[in-house]
Amino acid sequence: MPEVLDIDKLVRPLVRNLKPYASARDEYSGSGSGMDFLDANENPFENGVNRYPDPHQRTVKKAIARFRGVPEESLLLGNGSDEVLDLLFRVFCEPGQDAAITLPPTYGMYSVLAEINGVENIRVPLTPDFQLNVPAILEAVQPRAKLLFICSPNNPSGNSMARAGVIQLLEAFPGLVVIDEAYIDFTGEPGFAGLMGEHKNLVVTQTFSKALGMAGIRLGVCMAHPEVIGYLTRVKPPYNVNELTQQRALQGLAQSEAIREHVEVLNREREGLRQGLESISFVSGIFPSDANFLLVRVDDAHARYAQLIDKGIVVRNRSGQLHCENCLRITVGTPQENQRLLRVLNELSK
Numbered sequence: 001m002p003e004v005l006d007i008d009k010l011v012r013p014l015v016r017n018l019k020p021y022a023s024a025r026d027e028y029s030g031s032g033s034g035m036d037f038l039d040a041n042e043n044p045f046e047n048g049v050n051r052y053p054d055p056h057q058r059t060v061k062k063a064i065a066r067f068r069g070v071p072e073e074s075l076l077l078g079n080g081s082d083e084v085l086d087l088l089f090r091v092f093c094e095p096g097q098d099a100a101i102t103l104p105p106t107y108g109m110y111s112v113l114a115e116i117n118g119v120e121n122i123r124v125p126l127t128p129d130f131q132l133n134v135p136a137i138l139e140a141v142q143p144r145a146k147l148l149f150i151c152s153p154n155n156p157s158g159n160s161m162a163r164a165g166v167i168q169l170l171e172a173f174p175g176l177v178v179i180d181e182a183y184i185d186f187t188g189e190p191g192f193a194g195l196m197g198e199h200k201n202l203v204v205t206q207t208f209s210k211a212l213g214m215a216g217i218r219l220g221v222c223m224a225h226p227e228v229i230g231y232l233t234r235v236k237p238p239y240n241v242n243e244l245t246q247q248r249a250l251q252g253l254a255q256s257e258a259i260r261e262h263v264e265v266l267n268r269e270r271e272g273l274r275q276g277l278e279s280i281s282f283v284s285g286i287f288p289s290d291a292n293f294l295l296v297r298v299d300d301a302h303a304r305y306a307q308l309i310d311k312g313i314v315v316r317n318r319s320g321q322l323h324c325e326n327c328l329r330i331t332v333g334t335p336q337e338n339q340r341l342l343r344v345l346n347e348l349s350k
Helices: 058-068 081-092 109-116 134-140 163-172 226-235 243-253 256-277 301-310 335-349
Strands: 075-078 099-102 120-123 145-151 176-180 202-207 220-224 283-286 293-298 327-331
Touching: 058 075, 058 220, 058 243, 075 081, 075 226, 081 109, 081 145, 081 176, 081 202, 081 220, 081 226, 099 109, 109 120, 134 163, 145 163, 163 176, 220 226, 256 283, 256 293, 256 335, 301 327, 301 335
Parallel strands: 099 120, 099 145, 145 176, 176 202
Antiparallel strands: 075 220, 202 220, 283 293, 293 327
16 A cells, blocks of 8 residues: 555545535534424424434444444445445546456445446456455556455355455555455454554445344445545435434444344354255355355255245355356354255255
């Protein structure tokens, strides 16, 4: 990484010079106690959601900052992590000029968003054991490469990336290194957010969809240097996180002990599922996983996928992805769901 990373120079000139939209709730952000709000053309009749939500989600950010141990000024919230990822493209990548580096096999939305935003996608494959090929990544770096996406634990393989390799890339890549930590809670490790003070080019994304059990509310989290957060805030829609989502997120974060217990159960079930799969005759490989799923190699993924569908069990066929030939991705379910899956697989095995 350059000695002093200039975030301003990474940002698209259009965004750098943009005067962001100021909503009514930006201009007045007081407590509202005893006030009559006649500024936002809202319906005045109270029903719990007749008022616009806080555009900066201040209360939710305070709760997340406590939960994750990060400063509030380093947080931006989005309508799912996908909105956060899209904002990164829109702020830092000039359509038709800039590029992003992705590391297949990985989360497919990085490539989709690159295409939508007119950004070249430079693909540098992971090694056959799904680890970073650091020399190849650094060789692919060019002045137009603004974003590097690392998914850790990786989807669809489930493994965490070697920490030394990630740090090497943080120190050498001249743009932003975006680490997608959707599954970080299942690893028992702290992740990379704690390195934000040392690496100005580090962006960490997390989600409420996995360990926190709130996929339905669509809430994604971006953690980054306040300068990066400031530019993303300029571009995001003013009310991108609705009131119901904010309320449900606060309720969920207040149940941290239940979250921890669910993670412990899923991690135990993951290992139990792994052991059960080892006895299935048509399973030829089970990849190491730090996530809430297992990538499993079978004799014929298309046939086994169809057989499971017939039995009322839906898994994901990942055979079309690099290094994933004849692989099924199986989410860890409840103990009862996992037992039923193993029972069905044993029947098919016979």
